[in-house]
Amino acid sequence: MKKTLQLLAGLWSVLWGVAIAETGSGTGVGWGALNMPAGVTPLSHDIHDLHMKILGICVVIGVVVYGILIYSLIHHRKSKGVEPAKFHENTKWEIAWTIFPFLILIWMAFPATQAMIKVYDTENSVMTIKVTGYQWKWRYEYLTDGLGKGIDFFSSLDAKSNEARQLGSKIDPTTVEHYLLNVDNPLVIPANKKIRVLLTAVDVLHAWWVPEFGWKKDAIPGFVTDGWINVEKPGIYRGQCAELCGRDHGFMPIVVVVKTEEDFKKWVDGQKAKQDAGKLDPGKMLTMDELMSKGKEVYASNCAACHGAEGEGMGAFPAIKGSKVATGPLSDHVKLVLNGKATMPAFKEQLNDVETAAVVTYQRNGFGNNKGDSIQPADIQALK
Numbered sequence: 204m205k206k207t208l209q210l211l212a213g214l215w216s217v218l219w220g221v222a223i224a225e226t227g228s229g230t231g232v233g234w235g236a237l238n239m240p241a242g243v244t245p246l247s248h249d250i251h252d253l254h255m256k257i258l259g260i261c262v263v264i265g266v267v268v269y270g271i272l273i274y275s276l277i278h279h280r281k282s283k284g285v286e287p288a289k290f291h292e293n294t295k296w297e298i299a300w301t302i303f304p305f306l307i308l309i310w311m312a313f314p315a316t317q318a319m320i321k322v323y324d325t326e327n328s329v330m331t332i333k334v335t336g337y338q339w340k341w342r343y344e345y346l347t348d349g350l351g352k353g354i355d356f357f358s359s360l361d362a363k364s365n366e367a368r369q370l371g372s373k374i375d376p377t378t379v380e381h382y383l384l385n386v387d388n389p390l391v392i393p394a395n396k397k398i399r400v401l402l403t404a405v406d407v408l409h410a411w412w413v414p415e416f417g418w419k420k421d422a423i424p425g426f427v428t429d430g431w432i433n434v435e436k437p438g439i440y441r442g443q444c445a446e447l448c449g450r451d452h453g454f455m456p457i458v459v460v461v462k463t464e465e466d467f468k469k470w471v472d473g474q475k476a477k478q479d480a481g482k483l484d485p486g487k488m489l490t491m492d493e494l495m496s497k498g499k500e501v502y503a504s505n506c507a508a509c510h511g512a513e514g515e516g517m518g519a520f521p522a523i524k525g526s527k528v529a530t531g532p533l534s535d536h537v538k539l540v541l542n543g544k545a546t547m548p549a550f551k552e553q554l555n556d557v558e559t560a561a562v563v564t565y566q567r568n569g570f571g572n573n574k575g576d577s578i579q580p581a582d583i584q585a586l587k
Contacts, residue, residue, distance in 0.1 A: 240415055243434050247417025249318045257311055264307075322418060325431045328399035332390070336402075336409030336422035338448060338548045339455040339508075343390050346401075350393075351471045354478070357553060360454045361385040365508055368454065370517070384441045387504065389458035391474075393467035397433045406548055407449060413442030413457055421446060434461045450519070450546065451508065486581055489560070491568075494577055498565025501558045505550065506566075514570035519546065524570035533576055537563055537586050551587070556580035 241251045279285045330350045335342040340359040345351035364383050367374040376382045392398055402411055404422040412419030416432050442457040462470060509520040516522030523529050528536050540563055543549035550559065557580045567574040
């Protein structure tokens with residue numbers, strides 16, 4: 204009996220040590236790296252604490268159940284000449300193993316309910332950001348006066364990761380920093396501010412997930428869900444779309460940059476100045492050189508991932524070079540870009556009139572197509 208108890212005590216120590224090893228910050232190495240991260244928000248801390256409590260209960264139950272099983276196998280095996288007991292039903296034990304699990308569930312239900320209530324409590328938020336999922340990028344719209352209202356941009360996989368992931372690429376992915384987890388335009392928020400996040404999508408189901416924030420939520424077309432974050436310290440936090448949203452699902456990362464309040468205000472001022480400087484008058488007649496220069500930029504960030512950097516096409520996605528669309532009627536080309544088709548998303552909301560005119564002109568005159576025609580932003584507006 205003494206040896207059995209020692210065995211059970213050793214098993215307990217091992218299992219419990221594995222469960223809690225290096226989990227204080229959620230960033231340890233070894234076994235601790237397998238655990239849920241503690242996160243950087245009050246909500247993630249509550250969820251992590253709940254997780255550890257439930258894990259502790261599960262470990263205790265596991266040790267008891269497997270301890271009894273191991274003890275029975277050792278001391279009641281046939282080789283020792285043990286005769287199996289002959290009995291049927293035991294009212295006291297049946298009552299016990301019904302009541303005890305019920306009490307354990309009640310014990311777990313209270314902290315779980317408290318945490319769930321906090322997850323959905325978006326009241327007293329000082330800032331609201333709308334997050335919209337597209338195949339395969341995110342759109343961020345700042346909606347709060349004095350805290351970036353009017354800032355609106357798309358966030359896509361960064362150019363280096365995008366180039367390295369292409370078949371036949373000469374870039375070794377291992378040389379790309381934060382491969383497939385970096386973007387061209389990260390979401391920027393202030394630290395120690397409760398921020399409400401509105402989530403939706405325009406095409407298929409997506410899911411916005413940054414592990415260190417403690418939650419993820421689906422972005423559903425035609426439906427708005429919400430959540431909140433309050434990041435305690437400045438830093439860069441990375442996540443991914445956590446819903447199987449299509450062919451390029453794995454290339455839709457999320458990057459959130461958290462700044463001090465002072466630095467965030469500076470970023471807002473700089474972002475607005477950048478947006479104003481980048482705006483072209485949609486009524487202005489652009490030269491072919493201006494359209495081609497802007498179009499090349501738009502193509503690289505929006506089209507190259509599917510159609511290839513040189514318009515050569517990729518698998519199920521047709522080539523732009525020599526295609527019937529790029530060399531056919533101009534109006535049909537524009538309508539396809541605006542409205543999409545099959546697996547190609549609609550760019551009506553993703554690109555403004557200047558960008559649409561530029562990328563259509565670039566496709567028709569780049570990659571050896573040399574159609575010689577062009578379209579102006581005002582014409583795009585008329586076709587819309």
